Amino acid sequence: xxxxxxxKRLELKILDDTKAGQVLEFYLDNQEIFEEYxxxxxxxxxxxxFQRLLLEGEYNLIVKGMFLRFWVYExxxxxxxxxTVSFHNIKREFYQRCELGYKxxxxxxxxxxxxxxxxxxxxxxxxxxxxxxxxxxxxPKNTESRRLLKSLGFELEGIKxxxxxLHGVWQDHELYALLAEEEANLDNDTSSxxxxx
Numbered sequence: 001x002x003x004x005x006x007x008k009r010l011e012l013k014i015l016d017d018t019k020a021g022q023v024l025e026f027y028l029d030n031q032e033i034f035e036e037y038x039x040x041x042x043x044x045x046x047x048x049x050f051q052r053l054l055l056e057g058e059y060n061l062i063v064k065g066m067f068l069r070f071w072v073y074e075x076x077x078x079x080x081x082x083x084t085v086s087f088h089n090i091k092r093e094f095y096q097r098c099e100l101g102y103k104x105x106x107x108x109x110x111x112x113x114x115x116x117x118x119x120x121x122x123x124x125x126x127x128x129x130x131x132x133x134x135x136x137x138x139x140p141k142n143t144e145s146r147r148l149l150k151s152l153g154f155e156l157e158g159i160k161x162x163x164x165x166l167h168g169v170w171q172d173h174e175l176y177a178l179l180a181e182e183e184a185n186l187d188n189d190t191s192s193x194x195x196x197x
Contacts, residue, residue, distance in 0.1 A: 001128050005070070007116050011078065012070035012085070016059060020052035023071070026081040026105065027051070033106050037139060039166060066090050068129075072104070072117045082108045085121045090131070097133035098125065114148055122152065126180040133180070137163065137173040146174065154178045 004013045015023070027034065028046060035041070044050045061067035067090060072083035083104035090098040100121075104114050125131045136154060138145045150156075154176035162170035 001124065005120055005124065006075070007120050009075060010113060010117050010120075011073045011075055012117055012120060013073065014059070014062060014069065015055055015071050017052040017055040019071070020048045020055055022079065022081050023051045023055065024048050026084075029107075030103070030105055034103055037142065037166075039164065065092070068098075068125075070117070070121055072113065074108075074113075081105070083113060083117060085118050087121070087125055087129075087131075087134075090129075095133075096131050097135065098131055100134050100136040109144075115151060118148075118152060122178065131180065134178045136176045136178075138176065139171060140174055146176075149176045152178065 004011060006012070024046065031046070042050075058067060058069055062069070067086070067088050069084060069086040071081050072085065073080065074082055084102065086101040087098040088101060100118070102114060102118055122134065125134060134154075136145075136149055137160065138149065140146075140159075155178070157175045157177050160173045160175050163173045164171050
């Protein structure tokens with residue numbers, strides 16, 4: 001796996017703590033819209049020091065293979081974050097799965113950037129990380145995310161009732177899933193690793 005990837009219009013990068021200022025600006029610019037869909041954040045979340053600690057912690061989880069986050073940039077604006085795509089709760093051994101998360105600067109909605117960057121990240125997850133299953137959880141009212149996931153090949157598997165407490169209220173989430181197309185390659189890779197050991 002690489003530290004950075006490119007698509008036709010975008011750069012996807014794993015960041016270290018030196019980019020905490022850029023990350024903070026991204027969150028501040030989209031605070032109202034992001035907080036509508038996420039759990040309550042502590043007041044210190046919106047400080048550069050807190051973002052630096054988060055980036056350090058996330059980098060350590062990346063090294064351990066438990067988490068992965070790419071920050072998205074337009075090629076023409078290499079110093080301004082326009083989105084992020086993450087894989088969390090990565091489980092290996094018998095599971096080989098993860099959960100997909102993403103958010104994009106509202107000023108860049110409607111340009112296809114989310115689909116373009118998530119498509120690349122899915123390729124990395126299935127081809128390089130050798131994952132088999134990817135899940136995504138969406139509030140039923142989030143029609144844009146539901147449409148995006150369906151366009152990427154995710155299928156609705158059901159409702160997780162009262163799965164997350166958002167702003168003091170338990171909320172249902174729709175569960176979407178996507179499977180790797182080449183399951184046999186994953187099985188062969190696992191068998192060959194066992195034989196080499």
